[in-house]
Amino acid sequence: MTYQDVITIESGKRGGRPCVRGMRIAVADVLGWLAAGMSEQDILKDYPELTETDIRACLAYAADRERRVVTAK
Numbered sequence: 842m843t844y845q846d847v848i849t850i851e852s853g854k855r856g857g858r859p860c861v862r863g864m865r866i867a868v869a870d871v872l873g874w875l876a877a878g879m880s881e882q883d884i885l886k887d888y889p890e891l892t893e894t895d896i897r898a899c900l901a902y903a904a905d906r907e908r909r910v911v912t913a914k
Contacts, residue, residue, distance in 0.1 A: 844905065846913035859902060861895045871899040 849863045859868040866888065872883050881896050 842894060843897075844898040844901040847895055848902045861891065861899065864890060866891065868899045868902050871896055872903055875900075 847862055848859050848868060849861075850857060850859050851863065854860060854863070855865060855867050860866060861868065861871065869913060871884065871891075875896075876879075879887075884896060885891055885893070
């Protein structure tokens with residue numbers, strides 16, 4: 842599975858920001874929780890609708906986006 846199978850972008854949801862499987866949980870939300878020190882297990886406990894695959898897809902999306910930004914310079 843690739844992050845493209847998990848991360849969705851819908852113009853009417855969260856202002857068109859990338860979200861997890863069409864839910865209202867944005868990639869930026871997940872990245873922010875991780876950056877704030879939450880563990881994967883903490884996130885899964887607080888948001889049982891998420892899976893480990895969802896969290897890894899958010900990380901993969903961010904990594905791919907970063908590669909594209911660096912390459913474009």
